[in-house]
Amino acid sequence: MSLRQQTSQESVQGLDLARLQSYLGQHGIVLNLQRAPEKFSAGYGNMNFLIKTDTGPLVLRRPPLGPIPPGANDMAREYRILSGLHDALPLVPKAELFCDDVSVIGAPFLLMEYRPGLVIGEEIPSDTIEGWQGAEPIGRVLGERIITVLTGLHAIDAEACGLGSLGRPTGFIERTQRGWSKRAHLTWGDAPPEALGQMLDWLAAHAPKSGRAPTLIHNDFKLDNIILDPDTLEPRTLIDWDMGTLGDPLYDLAVLLSYWTEAGDPEAMQELRQMPTARHGFPTREEAAAQYAQASGRALQDFTFYRVLATLRLAVVFQQLYRRYKNGSTNAPEFARFDDLSQGLLHFGVLVARGHYF
Known part of the structure:
Protein backbone atom coordinates (compact mmCIF):
# COMPACT_ATOMS: atom_id res chain seq x y z
CA MET A 1 0.00 0.00 0.00
CA TYR A 114 -6.85 3.12 5.91
CA ARG A 115 -3.57 4.27 7.40
CA PRO A 116 -1.55 6.54 5.11
CA GLY A 117 2.21 6.49 5.22
CA LEU A 118 5.41 5.69 3.37
CA VAL A 119 5.96 2.34 1.65
CA ILE A 120 9.50 1.48 0.58
CA GLY A 121 9.92 -1.09 -2.15
CA GLU A 122 12.87 -1.35 -4.51
CA GLU A 123 14.21 2.13 -3.70
CA ILE A 124 14.14 4.54 -0.79
CA PRO A 125 12.70 7.83 -2.09
CA SER A 126 15.40 10.45 -2.61
CA ASP A 127 13.61 13.01 -0.44
CA THR A 128 13.49 10.47 2.40
CA ILE A 129 17.25 9.90 2.12
CA GLU A 130 17.97 13.64 1.92
CA GLY A 131 15.78 14.36 4.93
CA TRP A 132 17.21 11.62 7.12
CA GLN A 133 18.85 13.06 10.24
CA GLY A 134 19.47 9.92 12.25
CA ALA A 135 22.87 9.21 13.80
CA GLU A 136 23.09 5.84 12.05
CA PRO A 137 22.71 5.08 8.31
CA ILE A 138 19.10 4.97 7.19
CA GLY A 139 19.41 1.36 6.07
CA ARG A 140 20.83 0.23 9.41
CA VAL A 141 17.86 1.75 11.23
CA LEU A 142 15.30 0.34 8.80
CA GLY A 143 16.86 -3.11 8.91
CA GLU A 144 16.79 -3.21 12.70
CA ARG A 145 13.18 -1.99 12.79
CA ILE A 146 12.11 -4.69 10.33
CA ILE A 147 13.53 -7.37 12.61
CA THR A 148 11.96 -5.74 15.68
CA VAL A 149 8.52 -5.91 14.05
CA LEU A 150 9.02 -9.56 13.11
CA THR A 151 10.18 -10.47 16.61
CA GLY A 152 7.17 -8.72 18.10
CA LEU A 153 4.79 -10.60 15.83
CA HIS A 154 6.29 -13.95 16.82
CA ALA A 155 5.81 -13.08 20.51
CA ILE A 156 2.02 -12.69 20.17
CA ASP A 157 -0.15 -15.17 22.10
CA ALA A 158 -2.30 -16.66 19.34
CA GLU A 159 -4.73 -18.29 21.77
CA ALA A 160 -5.34 -15.02 23.58
CA CYS A 161 -6.39 -13.24 20.38
CA GLY A 162 -8.65 -16.05 19.12
CA LEU A 163 -6.25 -17.39 16.51
CA GLY A 164 -5.11 -20.56 18.25
CA SER A 165 -6.85 -22.74 15.66
CA LEU A 166 -5.48 -20.90 12.63
CA GLY A 167 -3.94 -23.21 10.04
CA ARG A 168 -2.30 -26.55 10.84
CA PRO A 169 0.89 -25.93 12.80
CA THR A 170 1.70 -29.62 13.33
CA GLY A 171 3.99 -30.70 10.51
CA PHE A 172 4.09 -27.17 9.09
CA ILE A 173 7.61 -27.32 7.66
CA GLU A 174 7.23 -30.81 6.18
CA ARG A 175 3.95 -29.78 4.56
CA THR A 176 5.45 -26.50 3.32
CA GLN A 177 8.37 -28.37 1.76
CA ARG A 178 6.05 -30.84 0.03
CA GLY A 179 3.75 -28.05 -1.12
CA TRP A 180 6.42 -25.92 -2.76
CA SER A 181 8.08 -28.99 -4.29
CA LYS A 182 4.75 -29.97 -5.83
CA ARG A 183 4.10 -26.44 -7.09
CA ALA A 184 7.58 -26.37 -8.61
CA HIS A 185 6.93 -29.58 -10.57
CA LEU A 186 3.53 -28.30 -11.72
CA THR A 187 4.89 -24.90 -12.71
CA TRP A 188 7.88 -26.09 -14.74
CA GLY A 189 6.18 -29.22 -16.06
CA ASP A 190 8.16 -31.66 -18.19
CA ALA A 191 11.24 -29.46 -18.60
CA PRO A 192 12.43 -28.52 -15.09
CA PRO A 193 15.76 -26.66 -14.79
CA GLU A 194 18.67 -28.73 -13.48
CA ALA A 195 19.00 -26.42 -10.49
CA LEU A 196 15.44 -27.23 -9.44
CA GLY A 197 16.26 -30.90 -9.12
CA GLN A 198 19.41 -30.06 -7.15
CA MET A 199 17.44 -27.88 -4.72
CA LEU A 200 14.68 -30.43 -4.22
CA ASP A 201 17.18 -33.25 -3.63
CA TRP A 202 19.10 -31.12 -1.11
CA LEU A 203 15.93 -30.17 0.76
CA ALA A 204 14.80 -33.78 0.95
CA ALA A 205 18.18 -34.79 2.40
CA HIS A 206 18.43 -31.96 4.93
CA ALA A 207 14.94 -31.65 6.41
CA PRO A 208 15.06 -30.71 10.13
CA LYS A 209 14.68 -33.66 12.47
CA SER A 210 12.37 -31.76 14.80
CA GLY A 211 10.32 -28.59 14.68
CA ARG A 212 9.96 -25.75 17.17
CA ALA A 213 6.97 -24.27 18.95
CA PRO A 214 4.68 -22.60 16.38
CA THR A 215 3.90 -18.91 16.45
CA LEU A 216 1.76 -16.60 14.39
CA ILE A 217 3.65 -15.98 11.15
CA HIS A 218 2.98 -13.50 8.37
CA ASN A 219 4.24 -15.81 5.60
CA ASP A 220 5.29 -12.98 3.26
CA PHE A 221 7.03 -10.58 5.61
CA LYS A 222 9.10 -7.88 3.90
CA LEU A 223 9.74 -4.16 3.98
CA ASP A 224 6.97 -3.06 1.60
CA ASN A 225 4.38 -4.72 3.82
CA ILE A 226 5.29 -2.28 6.58
CA ILE A 227 3.83 1.22 6.23
CA LEU A 228 6.16 3.78 7.82
CA ASP A 229 5.78 7.22 9.30
CA PRO A 230 7.24 9.41 6.51
CA ASP A 231 9.09 11.66 8.97
CA THR A 232 10.48 9.26 11.58
CA LEU A 233 10.41 5.98 9.59
CA GLU A 234 8.81 4.31 12.60
CA PRO A 235 6.55 1.39 11.58
CA ARG A 236 2.92 2.47 11.43
CA THR A 237 1.10 -0.51 9.90
CA LEU A 238 1.74 -4.16 8.99
CA ILE A 239 -0.35 -5.30 6.03
CA ASP A 240 -0.95 -8.19 3.58
CA TRP A 241 -2.14 -10.97 5.88
CA ASP A 242 -3.82 -13.29 3.38
CA MET A 243 -1.23 -16.05 3.93
CA GLY A 244 -0.83 -15.61 7.68
CA THR A 245 -0.96 -18.78 9.77
CA LEU A 246 0.48 -20.64 12.75
CA GLY A 247 3.83 -22.09 11.77
CA ASP A 248 7.57 -22.20 12.29
CA PRO A 249 8.88 -18.68 13.01
CA LEU A 250 12.24 -19.42 11.37
CA TYR A 251 10.42 -19.89 8.07
CA ASP A 252 9.02 -16.35 8.42
CA LEU A 253 12.54 -15.07 8.99
CA ALA A 254 13.85 -17.05 6.01
CA VAL A 255 11.10 -15.65 3.74
CA LEU A 256 12.13 -12.13 4.76
CA LEU A 257 15.79 -12.88 4.03
CA SER A 258 14.90 -14.38 0.63
CA TYR A 259 14.07 -10.80 -0.42
CA TRP A 260 17.15 -9.32 1.32
CA THR A 261 19.67 -8.57 -1.43
CA GLU A 262 23.32 -7.86 -0.61
CA ALA A 263 25.81 -5.95 -2.74
CA GLY A 264 27.87 -9.07 -3.51
CA ASP A 265 24.96 -11.28 -4.52
CA PRO A 266 24.58 -12.84 -8.00
CA GLU A 267 22.61 -11.10 -10.73
CA ALA A 268 19.29 -12.79 -9.94
CA MET A 269 19.24 -11.34 -6.44
CA GLN A 270 20.13 -7.91 -7.84
CA GLU A 271 17.24 -8.24 -10.33
CA LEU A 272 14.80 -9.20 -7.59
CA ARG A 273 14.06 -5.50 -6.96
CA GLN A 274 12.08 -6.05 -3.78
CA MET A 275 14.04 -4.32 -1.00
CA PRO A 276 16.87 -1.71 -1.13
CA THR A 277 19.04 -3.72 1.24
CA ALA A 278 22.15 -3.83 -1.00
CA ARG A 279 22.76 -0.14 -0.27
CA HIS A 280 22.21 2.56 2.37
CA GLY A 281 23.99 0.71 5.21
CA PHE A 282 21.48 -2.11 5.71
CA PRO A 283 22.65 -5.03 7.85
CA THR A 284 23.68 -8.17 6.00
CA ARG A 285 21.36 -11.18 6.04
CA GLU A 286 23.59 -12.82 8.62
CA GLU A 287 23.52 -9.73 10.84
CA ALA A 288 19.73 -9.49 10.55
CA ALA A 289 19.36 -13.16 11.46
CA ALA A 290 21.67 -12.71 14.45
CA GLN A 291 19.58 -9.76 15.66
CA TYR A 292 16.46 -11.88 15.40
CA ALA A 293 18.07 -14.77 17.29
CA GLN A 294 19.19 -12.49 20.11
CA ALA A 295 15.86 -10.64 20.39
CA SER A 296 13.66 -13.74 20.17
CA GLY A 297 15.86 -16.17 22.07
CA ARG A 298 15.54 -18.71 19.27
CA ALA A 299 18.55 -20.65 18.04
CA LEU A 300 19.02 -20.67 14.26
CA GLN A 301 19.32 -24.44 14.10
CA ASP A 302 19.06 -25.89 10.56
CA PHE A 303 18.62 -22.36 9.22
CA THR A 304 20.26 -23.13 5.87
CA PHE A 305 17.36 -25.49 5.20
CA TYR A 306 14.88 -22.68 5.82
CA ARG A 307 16.86 -20.32 3.60
CA VAL A 308 16.89 -22.80 0.72
CA LEU A 309 13.19 -23.58 1.13
CA ALA A 310 12.28 -19.87 1.14
CA THR A 311 14.40 -19.30 -1.98
CA LEU A 312 12.61 -22.19 -3.71
CA ARG A 313 9.30 -20.58 -2.78
CA LEU A 314 10.37 -17.27 -4.27
CA ALA A 315 11.58 -18.90 -7.50
CA VAL A 316 8.28 -20.75 -7.89
CA VAL A 317 6.23 -17.60 -7.24
CA PHE A 318 8.07 -15.68 -9.96
CA GLN A 319 7.74 -18.59 -12.36
CA GLN A 320 3.99 -18.69 -11.63
CA LEU A 321 3.81 -14.98 -12.42
CA TYR A 322 5.70 -15.59 -15.65
CA ARG A 323 3.22 -18.35 -16.59
CA ARG A 324 0.38 -15.86 -16.07
CA TYR A 325 2.13 -13.58 -18.56
CA LYS A 326 2.69 -16.41 -21.05
CA ASN A 327 -0.91 -17.62 -20.98
CA GLY A 328 -2.30 -14.10 -21.34
CA SER A 329 -3.75 -13.68 -17.83
CA THR A 330 -1.74 -10.45 -17.58
CA ASN A 331 -0.08 -8.23 -20.17
CA ALA A 332 2.19 -6.47 -17.67
CA PRO A 333 5.56 -6.17 -19.47
CA GLU A 334 7.43 -6.50 -16.16
CA PHE A 335 6.37 -10.16 -15.98
CA ALA A 336 8.33 -11.02 -19.13
CA ARG A 337 11.63 -11.05 -17.20
CA PHE A 338 10.41 -13.42 -14.50
CA ASP A 339 11.42 -16.62 -16.32
CA ASP A 340 15.10 -15.67 -16.20
CA LEU A 341 14.67 -14.34 -12.67
CA SER A 342 13.09 -17.53 -11.34
CA GLN A 343 15.80 -19.71 -12.84
CA GLY A 344 18.49 -17.42 -11.45
CA LEU A 345 16.91 -17.75 -8.01
CA LEU A 346 17.09 -21.53 -8.31
CA HIS A 347 20.83 -21.30 -9.00
CA PHE A 348 21.22 -18.95 -6.04
CA GLY A 349 19.37 -21.41 -3.83
CA VAL A 350 21.88 -24.11 -4.78
CA LEU A 351 24.72 -21.75 -3.80
CA VAL A 352 23.03 -21.08 -0.45
CA ALA A 353 22.68 -24.82 0.12
CA ARG A 354 26.39 -25.28 -0.56
CA GLY A 355 27.32 -22.56 1.93
CA HIS A 356 28.54 -19.95 -0.55
CA TYR A 357 25.98 -17.38 0.69
CA PHE A 358 24.11 -16.97 3.96
Whole structure:
Protein backbone atom coordinates (compact mmCIF):
# COMPACT_ATOMS: atom_id res chain seq x y z
CA MET A 1 0.00 0.00 0.00
CA SER A 2 1.70 3.16 -1.15
CA LEU A 3 1.27 6.89 -1.09
CA ARG A 4 1.65 6.64 -4.86
CA GLN A 5 -1.75 5.82 -6.33
CA GLN A 6 -3.09 5.31 -9.83
CA THR A 7 -5.93 7.66 -10.64
CA SER A 8 -6.67 6.66 -14.23
CA GLN A 9 -9.61 4.56 -15.45
CA GLU A 10 -7.51 1.50 -14.60
CA SER A 11 -8.16 2.29 -10.96
CA VAL A 12 -11.63 0.69 -11.16
CA GLN A 13 -10.58 -2.46 -13.03
CA GLY A 14 -11.61 -5.33 -10.78
CA LEU A 15 -14.57 -3.44 -9.27
CA ASP A 16 -18.22 -3.33 -10.29
CA LEU A 17 -18.99 0.03 -8.73
CA ALA A 18 -22.78 -0.14 -8.99
CA ARG A 19 -22.96 -3.58 -7.35
CA LEU A 20 -20.39 -2.55 -4.75
CA GLN A 21 -22.32 0.58 -3.84
CA SER A 22 -25.54 -1.41 -3.46
CA TYR A 23 -23.90 -4.13 -1.36
CA LEU A 24 -22.15 -1.72 0.98
CA GLY A 25 -25.37 0.24 1.40
CA GLN A 26 -27.05 -2.93 2.66
CA HIS A 27 -24.37 -3.06 5.37
CA GLY A 28 -24.68 0.56 6.43
CA ILE A 29 -21.71 1.88 4.45
CA VAL A 30 -22.39 4.70 2.00
CA LEU A 31 -19.95 4.56 -0.91
CA ASN A 32 -19.12 7.99 -2.35
CA LEU A 33 -18.55 7.71 -6.10
CA GLN A 34 -18.03 11.39 -6.82
CA ARG A 35 -14.38 10.38 -7.03
CA ALA A 36 -13.50 6.96 -8.46
CA PRO A 37 -11.70 4.49 -6.19
CA GLU A 38 -7.92 4.79 -6.45
CA LYS A 39 -5.83 1.67 -7.03
CA PHE A 40 -2.63 1.40 -5.06
CA SER A 41 0.16 0.76 -7.52
CA ALA A 42 2.58 -1.49 -5.64
CA GLY A 43 2.78 -5.29 -5.76
CA TYR A 44 2.21 -8.24 -8.07
CA GLY A 45 -0.56 -9.87 -6.06
CA ASN A 46 -3.75 -8.63 -4.43
CA MET A 47 -5.47 -5.50 -5.66
CA ASN A 48 -5.98 -2.67 -3.17
CA PHE A 49 -8.29 0.31 -3.66
CA LEU A 50 -8.82 3.45 -1.62
CA ILE A 51 -12.56 4.08 -1.47
CA LYS A 52 -14.44 7.05 -0.06
CA THR A 53 -17.34 6.43 2.34
CA ASP A 54 -19.60 8.62 4.42
CA THR A 55 -17.48 7.91 7.51
CA GLY A 56 -14.08 8.33 5.86
CA PRO A 57 -11.66 6.46 3.59
CA LEU A 58 -11.33 2.68 3.68
CA VAL A 59 -9.16 0.18 1.82
CA LEU A 60 -10.90 -2.45 -0.31
CA ARG A 61 -8.75 -5.51 -0.87
CA ARG A 62 -9.43 -8.30 -3.37
CA PRO A 63 -7.47 -11.07 -5.17
CA PRO A 64 -5.78 -10.33 -8.52
CA LEU A 65 -7.57 -10.98 -11.79
CA GLY A 66 -7.11 -14.39 -13.39
CA PRO A 67 -6.49 -17.86 -11.90
CA ILE A 68 -5.49 -17.96 -8.22
CA PRO A 69 -2.99 -20.57 -6.91
CA PRO A 70 -4.49 -22.86 -4.22
CA GLY A 71 -4.29 -21.30 -0.75
CA ALA A 72 -3.21 -17.88 -2.00
CA ASN A 73 -4.99 -14.50 -1.82
CA ASP A 74 -7.35 -15.76 0.91
CA MET A 75 -9.52 -12.82 1.90
CA ALA A 76 -11.50 -14.80 4.51
CA ARG A 77 -8.29 -15.80 6.28
CA GLU A 78 -6.99 -12.23 6.15
CA TYR A 79 -10.21 -10.83 7.60
CA ARG A 80 -10.06 -13.34 10.46
CA ILE A 81 -6.44 -12.47 11.22
CA LEU A 82 -7.03 -8.71 11.13
CA SER A 83 -10.05 -9.10 13.39
CA GLY A 84 -8.09 -11.10 15.95
CA LEU A 85 -4.75 -9.29 15.83
CA HIS A 86 -5.81 -5.66 15.77
CA ASP A 87 -6.05 -5.29 19.56
CA ALA A 88 -3.02 -7.47 20.34
CA LEU A 89 -0.70 -5.90 17.77
CA PRO A 90 -1.53 -2.23 17.14
CA LEU A 91 0.40 -2.27 13.84
CA VAL A 92 -2.40 -4.41 12.36
CA PRO A 93 -5.20 -2.34 10.75
CA LYS A 94 -8.79 -2.80 11.88
CA ALA A 95 -11.01 -5.02 9.72
CA GLU A 96 -14.35 -3.46 8.78
CA LEU A 97 -16.22 -5.91 6.51
CA PHE A 98 -15.80 -9.20 4.64
CA CYS A 99 -17.79 -10.28 1.58
CA ASP A 100 -17.67 -13.81 0.16
CA ASP A 101 -20.37 -13.15 -2.46
CA VAL A 102 -18.41 -13.18 -5.73
CA SER A 103 -21.36 -11.70 -7.63
CA VAL A 104 -20.62 -8.29 -6.10
CA ILE A 105 -17.23 -7.53 -7.69
CA GLY A 106 -16.21 -10.92 -9.10
CA ALA A 107 -14.19 -12.14 -6.10
CA PRO A 108 -14.29 -12.17 -2.29
CA PHE A 109 -13.09 -8.92 -0.75
CA LEU A 110 -12.60 -7.17 2.55
CA LEU A 111 -12.66 -3.62 3.80
CA MET A 112 -10.16 -2.39 6.35
CA GLU A 113 -8.94 0.75 8.04
CA TYR A 114 -6.85 3.12 5.91
CA ARG A 115 -3.57 4.27 7.40
CA PRO A 116 -1.55 6.54 5.11
CA GLY A 117 2.21 6.49 5.22
CA LEU A 118 5.41 5.69 3.37
CA VAL A 119 5.96 2.34 1.65
CA ILE A 120 9.50 1.48 0.58
CA GLY A 121 9.92 -1.09 -2.15
CA GLU A 122 12.87 -1.35 -4.51
CA GLU A 123 14.21 2.13 -3.70
CA ILE A 124 14.14 4.54 -0.79
CA PRO A 125 12.70 7.83 -2.09
CA SER A 126 15.40 10.45 -2.61
CA ASP A 127 13.61 13.01 -0.44
CA THR A 128 13.49 10.47 2.40
CA ILE A 129 17.25 9.90 2.12
CA GLU A 130 17.97 13.64 1.92
CA GLY A 131 15.78 14.36 4.93
CA TRP A 132 17.21 11.62 7.12
CA GLN A 133 18.85 13.06 10.24
CA GLY A 134 19.47 9.92 12.25
CA ALA A 135 22.87 9.21 13.80
CA GLU A 136 23.09 5.84 12.05
CA PRO A 137 22.71 5.08 8.31
CA ILE A 138 19.10 4.97 7.19
CA GLY A 139 19.41 1.36 6.07
CA ARG A 140 20.83 0.23 9.41
CA VAL A 141 17.86 1.75 11.23
CA LEU A 142 15.30 0.34 8.80
CA GLY A 143 16.86 -3.11 8.91
CA GLU A 144 16.79 -3.21 12.70
CA ARG A 145 13.18 -1.99 12.79
CA ILE A 146 12.11 -4.69 10.33
CA ILE A 147 13.53 -7.37 12.61
CA THR A 148 11.96 -5.74 15.68
CA VAL A 149 8.52 -5.91 14.05
CA LEU A 150 9.02 -9.56 13.11
CA THR A 151 10.18 -10.47 16.61
CA GLY A 152 7.17 -8.72 18.10
CA LEU A 153 4.79 -10.60 15.83
CA HIS A 154 6.29 -13.95 16.82
CA ALA A 155 5.81 -13.08 20.51
CA ILE A 156 2.02 -12.69 20.17
CA ASP A 157 -0.15 -15.17 22.10
CA ALA A 158 -2.30 -16.66 19.34
CA GLU A 159 -4.73 -18.29 21.77
CA ALA A 160 -5.34 -15.02 23.58
CA CYS A 161 -6.39 -13.24 20.38
CA GLY A 162 -8.65 -16.05 19.12
CA LEU A 163 -6.25 -17.39 16.51
CA GLY A 164 -5.11 -20.56 18.25
CA SER A 165 -6.85 -22.74 15.66
CA LEU A 166 -5.48 -20.90 12.63
CA GLY A 167 -3.94 -23.21 10.04
CA ARG A 168 -2.30 -26.55 10.84
CA PRO A 169 0.89 -25.93 12.80
CA THR A 170 1.70 -29.62 13.33
CA GLY A 171 3.99 -30.70 10.51
CA PHE A 172 4.09 -27.17 9.09
CA ILE A 173 7.61 -27.32 7.66
CA GLU A 174 7.23 -30.81 6.18
CA ARG A 175 3.95 -29.78 4.56
CA THR A 176 5.45 -26.50 3.32
CA GLN A 177 8.37 -28.37 1.76
CA ARG A 178 6.05 -30.84 0.03
CA GLY A 179 3.75 -28.05 -1.12
CA TRP A 180 6.42 -25.92 -2.76
CA SER A 181 8.08 -28.99 -4.29
CA LYS A 182 4.75 -29.97 -5.83
CA ARG A 183 4.10 -26.44 -7.09
CA ALA A 184 7.58 -26.37 -8.61
CA HIS A 185 6.93 -29.58 -10.57
CA LEU A 186 3.53 -28.30 -11.72
CA THR A 187 4.89 -24.90 -12.71
CA TRP A 188 7.88 -26.09 -14.74
CA GLY A 189 6.18 -29.22 -16.06
CA ASP A 190 8.16 -31.66 -18.19
CA ALA A 191 11.24 -29.46 -18.60
CA PRO A 192 12.43 -28.52 -15.09
CA PRO A 193 15.76 -26.66 -14.79
CA GLU A 194 18.67 -28.73 -13.48
CA ALA A 195 19.00 -26.42 -10.49
CA LEU A 196 15.44 -27.23 -9.44
CA GLY A 197 16.26 -30.90 -9.12
CA GLN A 198 19.41 -30.06 -7.15
CA MET A 199 17.44 -27.88 -4.72
CA LEU A 200 14.68 -30.43 -4.22
CA ASP A 201 17.18 -33.25 -3.63
CA TRP A 202 19.10 -31.12 -1.11
CA LEU A 203 15.93 -30.17 0.76
CA ALA A 204 14.80 -33.78 0.95
CA ALA A 205 18.18 -34.79 2.40
CA HIS A 206 18.43 -31.96 4.93
CA ALA A 207 14.94 -31.65 6.41
CA PRO A 208 15.06 -30.71 10.13
CA LYS A 209 14.68 -33.66 12.47
CA SER A 210 12.37 -31.76 14.80
CA GLY A 211 10.32 -28.59 14.68
CA ARG A 212 9.96 -25.75 17.17
CA ALA A 213 6.97 -24.27 18.95
CA PRO A 214 4.68 -22.60 16.38
CA THR A 215 3.90 -18.91 16.45
CA LEU A 216 1.76 -16.60 14.39
CA ILE A 217 3.65 -15.98 11.15
CA HIS A 218 2.98 -13.50 8.37
CA ASN A 219 4.24 -15.81 5.60
CA ASP A 220 5.29 -12.98 3.26
CA PHE A 221 7.03 -10.58 5.61
CA LYS A 222 9.10 -7.88 3.90
CA LEU A 223 9.74 -4.16 3.98
CA ASP A 224 6.97 -3.06 1.60
CA ASN A 225 4.38 -4.72 3.82
CA ILE A 226 5.29 -2.28 6.58
CA ILE A 227 3.83 1.22 6.23
CA LEU A 228 6.16 3.78 7.82
CA ASP A 229 5.78 7.22 9.30
CA PRO A 230 7.24 9.41 6.51
CA ASP A 231 9.09 11.66 8.97
CA THR A 232 10.48 9.26 11.58
CA LEU A 233 10.41 5.98 9.59
CA GLU A 234 8.81 4.31 12.60
CA PRO A 235 6.55 1.39 11.58
CA ARG A 236 2.92 2.47 11.43
CA THR A 237 1.10 -0.51 9.90
CA LEU A 238 1.74 -4.16 8.99
CA ILE A 239 -0.35 -5.30 6.03
CA ASP A 240 -0.95 -8.19 3.58
CA TRP A 241 -2.14 -10.97 5.88
CA ASP A 242 -3.82 -13.29 3.38
CA MET A 243 -1.23 -16.05 3.93
CA GLY A 244 -0.83 -15.61 7.68
CA THR A 245 -0.96 -18.78 9.77
CA LEU A 246 0.48 -20.64 12.75
CA GLY A 247 3.83 -22.09 11.77
CA ASP A 248 7.57 -22.20 12.29
CA PRO A 249 8.88 -18.68 13.01
CA LEU A 250 12.24 -19.42 11.37
CA TYR A 251 10.42 -19.89 8.07
CA ASP A 252 9.02 -16.35 8.42
CA LEU A 253 12.54 -15.07 8.99
CA ALA A 254 13.85 -17.05 6.01
CA VAL A 255 11.10 -15.65 3.74
CA LEU A 256 12.13 -12.13 4.76
CA LEU A 257 15.79 -12.88 4.03
CA SER A 258 14.90 -14.38 0.63
CA TYR A 259 14.07 -10.80 -0.42
CA TRP A 260 17.15 -9.32 1.32
CA THR A 261 19.67 -8.57 -1.43
CA GLU A 262 23.32 -7.86 -0.61
CA ALA A 263 25.81 -5.95 -2.74
CA GLY A 264 27.87 -9.07 -3.51
CA ASP A 265 24.96 -11.28 -4.52
CA PRO A 266 24.58 -12.84 -8.00
CA GLU A 267 22.61 -11.10 -10.73
CA ALA A 268 19.29 -12.79 -9.94
CA MET A 269 19.24 -11.34 -6.44
CA GLN A 270 20.13 -7.91 -7.84
CA GLU A 271 17.24 -8.24 -10.33
CA LEU A 272 14.80 -9.20 -7.59
CA ARG A 273 14.06 -5.50 -6.96
CA GLN A 274 12.08 -6.05 -3.78
CA MET A 275 14.04 -4.32 -1.00
CA PRO A 276 16.87 -1.71 -1.13
CA THR A 277 19.04 -3.72 1.24
CA ALA A 278 22.15 -3.83 -1.00
CA ARG A 279 22.76 -0.14 -0.27
CA HIS A 280 22.21 2.56 2.37
CA GLY A 281 23.99 0.71 5.21
CA PHE A 282 21.48 -2.11 5.71
CA PRO A 283 22.65 -5.03 7.85
CA THR A 284 23.68 -8.17 6.00
CA ARG A 285 21.36 -11.18 6.04
CA GLU A 286 23.59 -12.82 8.62
CA GLU A 287 23.52 -9.73 10.84
CA ALA A 288 19.73 -9.49 10.55
CA ALA A 289 19.36 -13.16 11.46
CA ALA A 290 21.67 -12.71 14.45
CA GLN A 291 19.58 -9.76 15.66
CA TYR A 292 16.46 -11.88 15.40
CA ALA A 293 18.07 -14.77 17.29
CA GLN A 294 19.19 -12.49 20.11
CA ALA A 295 15.86 -10.64 20.39
CA SER A 296 13.66 -13.74 20.17
CA GLY A 297 15.86 -16.17 22.07
CA ARG A 298 15.54 -18.71 19.27
CA ALA A 299 18.55 -20.65 18.04
CA LEU A 300 19.02 -20.67 14.26
CA GLN A 301 19.32 -24.44 14.10
CA ASP A 302 19.06 -25.89 10.56
CA PHE A 303 18.62 -22.36 9.22
CA THR A 304 20.26 -23.13 5.87
CA PHE A 305 17.36 -25.49 5.20
CA TYR A 306 14.88 -22.68 5.82
CA ARG A 307 16.86 -20.32 3.60
CA VAL A 308 16.89 -22.80 0.72
CA LEU A 309 13.19 -23.58 1.13
CA ALA A 310 12.28 -19.87 1.14
CA THR A 311 14.40 -19.30 -1.98
CA LEU A 312 12.61 -22.19 -3.71
CA ARG A 313 9.30 -20.58 -2.78
CA LEU A 314 10.37 -17.27 -4.27
CA ALA A 315 11.58 -18.90 -7.50
CA VAL A 316 8.28 -20.75 -7.89
CA VAL A 317 6.23 -17.60 -7.24
CA PHE A 318 8.07 -15.68 -9.96
CA GLN A 319 7.74 -18.59 -12.36
CA GLN A 320 3.99 -18.69 -11.63
CA LEU A 321 3.81 -14.98 -12.42
CA TYR A 322 5.70 -15.59 -15.65
CA ARG A 323 3.22 -18.35 -16.59
CA ARG A 324 0.38 -15.86 -16.07
CA TYR A 325 2.13 -13.58 -18.56
CA LYS A 326 2.69 -16.41 -21.05
CA ASN A 327 -0.91 -17.62 -20.98
CA GLY A 328 -2.30 -14.10 -21.34
CA SER A 329 -3.75 -13.68 -17.83
CA THR A 330 -1.74 -10.45 -17.58
CA ASN A 331 -0.08 -8.23 -20.17
CA ALA A 332 2.19 -6.47 -17.67
CA PRO A 333 5.56 -6.17 -19.47
CA GLU A 334 7.43 -6.50 -16.16
CA PHE A 335 6.37 -10.16 -15.98
CA ALA A 336 8.33 -11.02 -19.13
CA ARG A 337 11.63 -11.05 -17.20
CA PHE A 338 10.41 -13.42 -14.50
CA ASP A 339 11.42 -16.62 -16.32
CA ASP A 340 15.10 -15.67 -16.20
CA LEU A 341 14.67 -14.34 -12.67
CA SER A 342 13.09 -17.53 -11.34
CA GLN A 343 15.80 -19.71 -12.84
CA GLY A 344 18.49 -17.42 -11.45
CA LEU A 345 16.91 -17.75 -8.01
CA LEU A 346 17.09 -21.53 -8.31
CA HIS A 347 20.83 -21.30 -9.00
CA PHE A 348 21.22 -18.95 -6.04
CA GLY A 349 19.37 -21.41 -3.83
CA VAL A 350 21.88 -24.11 -4.78
CA LEU A 351 24.72 -21.75 -3.80
CA VAL A 352 23.03 -21.08 -0.45
CA ALA A 353 22.68 -24.82 0.12
CA ARG A 354 26.39 -25.28 -0.56
CA GLY A 355 27.32 -22.56 1.93
CA HIS A 356 28.54 -19.95 -0.55
CA TYR A 357 25.98 -17.38 0.69
CA PHE A 358 24.11 -16.97 3.96
